[in-house]
Amino acid sequence: MIHRGKGIGCMWYPIGFTVLANPSAATVKINEDGTATLLTGTVETGQGSLTVLGQIAAEELGVATDDVHVVSADTDTTPMDTGAIASRTTYVTGNAIKLAAENAKQILFEVAAPMLDVRPDQLEAVDRKIQVKYFPQRCLPIADVALQAQFVMGRPAIGSASYNPPTVGMDPETGQGKPFSTYVYATQCAEVEVDDETGEVDVLYMSAAHDCGTAINPMLVEGQIEGGISMGIGFALQEEMLFDDNGLQRNPNLTNYIMPTSLDMPEIDVDIVENFDPTGPFGAKGVGEPTAVPTAAAICNAIFDAVGIRITSLPATAEKVLKAIKEKQFGEEQKALPAAE
Amino acid sequence: MVDDVKTKEKEVTLESLRKADDNLRLPTVPERTLFPKEIGIAAAREQTPAVGQRATRPDGRLHGLGQTKYIDDMFFPGMLHAKVKRAGIAHAKIKSIDVSEAEKMPGVMATLIGSEFPVNSFGPSLQDQPLLADDIVRHAGDGVAAVAAVTEQQALDALEKIKVEYEELPNVFDPLEAMRDDAYKIHNNESNIYASKTIKKGDVEQGFADSDFIFEKTFTTQMVEHVPLEPHASIAEWDANGRVTVHSSLGRITLGRADISRVLELPINRIRIIATIVGGNFGGKNEITTEPIVALLAKKTGRPVKCVYTREDEFISSTTRHPFVMEYKTGMSKEGKIMARKVRLVCDGGAYCSWSETTLGKACILSAGPYNISNLHVDAYAVYTTKTMTGAMRGFGAPQVCFAYESHMDDMAAALGIEPLEIRLMNAFHEGSASPTGQVLEAVVVEDSLIMASERFGWKEWQK
Numbered sequence: 001m002i003h004r005g006k007g008i009g010c011m012w013y014p015i016g017f018t019v020l021a022n023p024s025a026a027t028v029k030i031n032e033d034g035t036a037t038l039l040t041g042t043v044e045t046g047q048g049s050l051t052v053l054g055q056i057a058a059e060e061l062g063v064a065t066d067d068v069h070v071v072s073a074d075t076d077t078t079p080m081d082t083g084a085i086a087s088r089t090t091y092v093t094g095n096a097i098k099l100a101a102e103n104a105k106q107i108l109f110e111v112a113a114p115m116l117d118v119r120p121d122q123l124e125a126v127d128r129k130i131q132v133k134y135f136p137q138r139c140l141p142i143a144d145v146a147l148q149a150q151f152v153m154g155r156p157a158i159g160s161a162s163y164n165p166p167t168v169g170m171d172p173e174t175g176q177g178k179p180f181s182t183y184v185y186a187t188q189c190a191e192v193e194v195d196d197e198t199g200e201v202d203v204l205y206m207s208a209a210h211d212c213g214t215a216i217n218p219m220l221v222e223g224q225i226e227g228g229i230s231m232g233i234g235f236a237l238q239e240e241m242l243f244d245d246n247g248l249q250r251n252p253n254l255t256n257y258i259m260p261t262s263l264d265m266p267e268i269d270v271d272i273v274e275n276f277d278p279t280g281p282f283g284a285k286g287v288g289e290p291t292a293v294p295t296a297a298a299i300c301n302a303i304f305d306a307v308g309i310r311i312t313s314l315p316a317t318a319e320k321v322l323k324a325i326k327e328k329q330f331g332e333e334q335k336a337l338p339a340a341e
Numbered sequence: 342m343v344d345d346v347k348t349k350e351k352e353v354t355l356e357s358l359r360k361a362d363d364n365l366r367l368p369t370v371p372e373r374t375l376f377p378k379e380i381g382i383a384a385a386r387e388q389t390p391a392v393g394q395r396a397t398r399p400d401g402r403l404h405g406l407g408q409t410k411y412i413d414d415m416f417f418p419g420m421l422h423a424k425v426k427r428a429g430i431a432h433a434k435i436k437s438i439d440v441s442e443a444e445k446m447p448g449v450m451a452t453l454i455g456s457e458f459p460v461n462s463f464g465p466s467l468q469d470q471p472l473l474a475d476d477i478v479r480h481a482g483d484g485v486a487a488v489a490a491v492t493e494q495q496a497l498d499a500l501e502k503i504k505v506e507y508e509e510l511p512n513v514f515d516p517l518e519a520m521r522d523d524a525y526k527i528h529n530n531e532s533n534i535y536a537s538k539t540i541k542k543g544d545v546e547q548g549f550a551d552s553d554f555i556f557e558k559t560f561t562t563q564m565v566e567h568v569p570l571e572p573h574a575s576i577a578e579w580d581a582n583g584r585v586t587v588h589s590s591l592g593r594i595t596l597g598r599a600d601i602s603r604v605l606e607l608p609i610n611r612i613r614i615i616a617t618i619v620g621g622n623f624g625g626k627n628e629i630t631t632e633p634i635v636a637l638l639a640k641k642t643g644r645p646v647k648c649v650y651t652r653e654d655e656f657i658s659s660t661t662r663h664p665f666v667m668e669y670k671t672g673m674s675k676e677g678k679i680m681a682r683k684v685r686l687v688c689d690g691g692a693y694c695s696w697s698e699t700t701l702g703k704a705c706i707l708s709a710g711p712y713n714i715s716n717l718h719v720d721a722y723a724v725y726t727t728k729t730m731t732g733a734m735r736g737f738g739a740p741q742v743c744f745a746y747e748s749h750m751d752d753m754a755a756a757l758g759i760e761p762l763e764i765r766l767m768n769a770f771h772e773g774s775a776s777p778t779g780q781v782l783e784a785v786v787v788e789d790s791l792i793m794a795s796e797r798f799g800w801k802e803w804q805k
Contacts, residue, residue: 004805006798007751008761010791011743012711012770013736018702043592044400045622046570051398058391065396066386073616075598083593084619085627085733127389175540175705175719176779185711185770185787187794191803209793211786219395228735231623235740240563241661247431247512247727248481252656259568271793277784282392285784289624293739297747301761304751306805313561314744 003194004204005306009297010187013290014180016088016165023164024093025079026100028057030108030157032150034128034143035067036101041081042093043073047288048220049089055216056094056281060101062125063142079160087286088165090216091182094281095163103159111149111157112140165279182277184285186210188229190298191266194306199322201237201303203266206295210270213277213285222270225291229268232295233260240315400618411620412574412590413649420576421450421489423631423638423648424496426503427657428478428485431514432527432727433507435476438486442502448495451641452503453487453634459606463629465596467535469528470693470730472604472633478507479527479692480729482657489638489646516689516724517666527692527725535690536698536723538705540777548681548716552672556753560669560745564689565662567734571620572650573659577635585639586613587632592622600629605636624733625660628695660732663700663723664689665741667708669749672716677759679768681716684708688731688738690723695732697723704738709777710746711787712768717777762795 016022027039038057044050054068061068072078081093109120112130116123116138124133131139150156170177191205208225215221238258242250251257276283300311309324383397403409440452455461455475462468474483486503490496511525518524519533527533549555575589585607591597594614602609619626631648639646650659665688672681686704690697705721754764769787776782795801 006800006803008765008791008795008800009743009747010711010765010769010787011739011747012707012787013739014703014706018699018706041595043594043616043619043622045592045619045626048398050400051396054399055391055394055396058389062389063391064387064389065391065394066382070399073594074613075594075615076613080595083591083595083627084622085593085624086737170778173539173541175538175777176542178780179702179706179778180780182784183776183782185785185790187787187790189794189798189800191798205798207794207797209790209797211784211790213784214392216392217394217396220398231735232740235562235565235662236744239565241566241656241729243514243728246481247514248429249657249729252653254568254652257566257568257656269797271797273786273790273793275784275786275789289735289737289739292735293743294747296740296744300744300748301751304748304755310558310748310752312558312748314563 001196003196003306005192005194005302005304007190007298007301007305008187009294009301011290011294012183012185013087013293014183015091015286016086016180018179019167019169019177021164022082022086022088022092023162024081024096025160025162026093026096027079027158027160028097028100028104030061030104030146032147034063034141034146036061036063038068038070038097039078040070040072040093040097041078042089043084045084047224048217049084052090052216052220053093053097056097057101059282060098061105063128087288087290090284090286091280092163092165094284096161098281099161099163100159103161104157107149107155107157108142108145111153111155112145115140115148182279182285184211184287184290186290186294188294188298190302192299192302192306194303194321196307196325199318199325201316201321203233203299205267206298207269208271209273210287210291211273211275212287213275213280214283215272216282216284218272221272221287224287225270226268228291229295230260230265231292233264233299235314236296236299237315237317409618411571411618412576412588415576415588417576417578417645420645420647421491421642422493422496423487423489423635423646424493424500425484425634425654426486426500427481428474428483429481430478430507430509431481432510432512433478434510435474435478435485436506436508439504440486442504443488443499446495446499446502448491449488449499450491450644451489451638453638457637458604458633460604463600463604464694465628465696466698467694470695480727482729484658487634487638489642512727514726514728516687516726519724519726520687520722527727533725534722535694535725536701538702538721540705540717540719542777542779543716545681545683545716545718549672552680553675554673554756555670556673556749556756557670558749558752560667560748562665562741562744564664564731565734566656567623567625569621569623569625572652572655573626573630574649575631575635576645576647577632577639578645579639584611584613585636586615587636588615589632590619590626591616592619592626597629597632601633601636604633623735627733630659657729660695661729662734663697663731663738663741665704665738667742667745669745671749671753673753673757675757677757677764677767679712679714682709682714684719686719686721686742688723689726689728691726691728691730693730695730697731700733700738704742706777707739708742708746711770713770713774762791762800765791
């Protein structure tokens, strides 16, 4: 018989390294036509981070995402970066980029101020223009200012900066301290079907509500969450490296190491929780790792709701689930029998 | 007349045979794709303000058209292929390594063993891992020698000619057994426990005394591999000035450069690492693996050397997710408020430290869950075992402890007759809550996420 169940999993996760310095540096170069080049030492590992970082630079410069070309991951040409780890790229590298872009923009403001008859601190960069705050009709195209800066004033607009999250060391005895600058929070709910004759668990539906501060690129956030859930499903139900008695791996291949495929994926609804972190670039935090965190918990709680068994050791393979169901049934049958005197 | 027809048939047959033969030998070359000179840009990439736009990825088009060059797509003139010989024995002393037969194999240009590295150890917290084991093998996937040959197959064939003599050492597979005083010490330390973390907040014993109910349960998790689409890969090439360029699938090039500098005793400014695009990381590509090996083989041969892990290499020798043993004890009030919690975490650290210390630290801090708990005591240990080493993986211990604290939460909710969503809302962090380490939290949205996810799910209306 098939039993349905619902389960919930809630989590929190920090951004960046535990206490240790994990700086990022960045350089933003504004070209003479108002487009820009961003140099970052972080590595695109498939998550779309370069797009997000480009958007952060573009936002600060008041230009569009496509106006910023991102150069990354070459130790000879790009500035120091701690790298694609600890869900830190959007937050730490993003903050460094925002500061670098601000520095480059400051040169444009100083060049534009006499052209617009105002002080540099009265200016803002919006919609590919340098304009006077609260008097937007007085403005210049960013391209004109960049050209003026480079070829007339001889001040090419280049900015560099670095950022490191502020932390406080932890007490070795009690662990008290401020190990991280900020955290993200998330909840996932799962609906499962459990077959009590085979022990098979089928995840039908998942809803996920993740906090990432401001979503710099909601599409990429959704992509991360869906990918994280697939990894979480593997962790919950299928994936396990097995060893024989001599310590040799028994399944070092994708034939016997079972991972979720597209057919194992449930329907997923993703929500981004509205939030703004004042310490992040435009209020952003991060989203990479947390997406894979609460999935297994939600699924195991749904199994509990469906058939009343508590899985205490992952993965909840069909064999394990069936064994637990049989033990529970056996226990109930025993209870039902009159005690033998 | 009859003969004429026969000849024609024969000619046709030969040609078609040759064509069929060519088809077998040559890979199918797809028709050349002509790219439009003017490339349309997705509208979101042209919008201002840029933040909040659903901007497409510029690398998407390259991936879609097969233009992205991963390490395995790169070839340099005269490039050799390297392969690593795995120990195939979990714990042993290496008595001797003989590469002389392998060096005589066709196409073999150089071999490499661990003792040839100026410094044969690395690791982000403890430098306890050899690049190639030269003294003791501590897990079956430890590399013991490497070969550079003209083709991959020649390198693989040569690996079989490498003779290694081992003296078996006792295996320790269970982390709880490894913690015992009488366990065999894998790294010759006083204990196999190589990292421990503690968090103490409030008075946990008093908290238990004030509780109406006490719940206890032990949870365990398994070892998991990252399985990135692109396996670990690198290519090294030296120039005449003694500078080495490494194309690598590393996710942390700055650290990678420092590590290569340390193990090769080379100034940092003579090393260049280019990573550009990596085909999936998930935490598994945060340390050097093949890079120093190809760098030394390239130096020995004077030619570029490439090494791409096979899927099997990826499983047996790269880092994995830590198996955890998690003992939870929680005191609850009858209304469902968490009064006190005691947690003991043991993480199976595998053969080498790698990122275990960081994983342990994060797991320790996060193990209480996103809940207000005034009385908390967490003890956490990372332990050496003679299994594949465990390291950074998406979540650094968080998926493990989340499985435990959330399963535990539902058990307690069921026992107290409280709705799972309600019990979480009752205990969740809110703006200004103090974390287990005493940090005042801001921009906290645990309750919002609980409500949002459950409403989208239709939690309250949902029926079996």
